[in-house]
Amino acid sequence: MNEQGIIKIRHANAGDMGQLCAARNTENLFREYLHECDGEKACFLVAELAEKIVGFGLVYVDVTKNGKRKSHLPKLSDLFVIEKYRRKGVATALIQAREAIAKQYGHAHIFVSIDPDESTEMIALAKKLSYLPLQAQPYAAVATYHDSQGHSYEKQYFRLDFKKSLI
Ligand SMILES: CC(C)(COP(=O)(O)OP(=O)(O)OC[C@H]1O[C@@H](n2cnc3c(N)ncnc32)[C@H](O)[C@@H]1OP(=O)(O)O)[C@@H](O)C(=O)NCCC(=O)NCCS
Numbered sequence: 001m002n003e004q005g006i007i008k009i010r011h012a013n014a015g016d017m018g019q020l021c022a023a024r025n026t027e028n029l030f031r032e033y034l035h036e037c038d039g040e041k042a043c044f045l046v047a048e049l050a051e052k053i054v055g056f057g058l059v060y061v062d063v064t065k066n067g068k069r070k071s072h073l074p075k076l077s078d079l080f081v082i083e084k085y086r087r088k089g090v091a092t093a094l095i096q097a098r099e100a101i102a103k104q105y106g107h108a109h110i111f112v113s114i115d116p117d118e119s120t121e122m123i124a125l126a127k128k129l130s131y132l133p134l135q136a137q138p139y140a141a142v143a144t145y146h147d148s149q150g151h152s153y154e155k156q157y158f159r160l161d162f163k164k165s166l167i
Contacts (some may be wrong), residue, residue: 009097019053020154032141055081074102131162
């Protein structure tokens with residue numbers, strides 16, 4: 001509970017598209033997520049405050065139904081909270097819900113990869129929630145990025161992998 005009420009976490013559905021795009025303008029990506037997330041091997045969660053979607057995040061616990069395999073399994077992916085609603089525990093609630101899904105699936109650990117240049121906030125949050133870095137220095141990787149106009153492009157970036165025990 002915070003000053004705006006209880007943070008509700010639930011699975012995303014097609015009816016959320018308007019609110020998701022209002023949060024971040026990446027409609028094609030959300031369509032991909034809704035298609036690949038079956039609520040079992042991959043889950044796309046939203047966070048609501050007073051019935052408004054204020055954030056979202058994914059977790060991959062297995063190879064998806066389309067055959068996509070993340071670098072680590074289970075893995076947290078694409079966490080986002082609308083700026084106005086940050087520092088209220090929304091991301092923490094989304095992370096804890098996804099950890100619970102991974103644990104329920106039978107995993108003893110969970111992973112997340114973070115670009116330390118792009119998200120010092122996420123590095124701080126991962127450390128606060130007992131995620132431990134697997135490398136001393138960031139390493140290069142290539143990922144698909146999505147700009148605010150909904151365009152996607154490949155870009156090299158540097159990331160650190162973090163791991164947390166779920167036991
Ligand atoms: C990273 C992000 C998801 C955090 O969301 P949030 O809802 O504000 O996070 P919470 O309120 O649950 O957690 C707050 C904790 O996160 C860390 N944190 C969040 N914002 C921070 C900031 N601006 N500076 C330092 N630490 C920060 C701190 O550990 C903070 O704990 P504290 O308030 O006790 O200091 C949000 O800033 C965001 O959406 N950023 C853009 C997208 C992004 O970087 N995603 C991560 C991709 S890997």
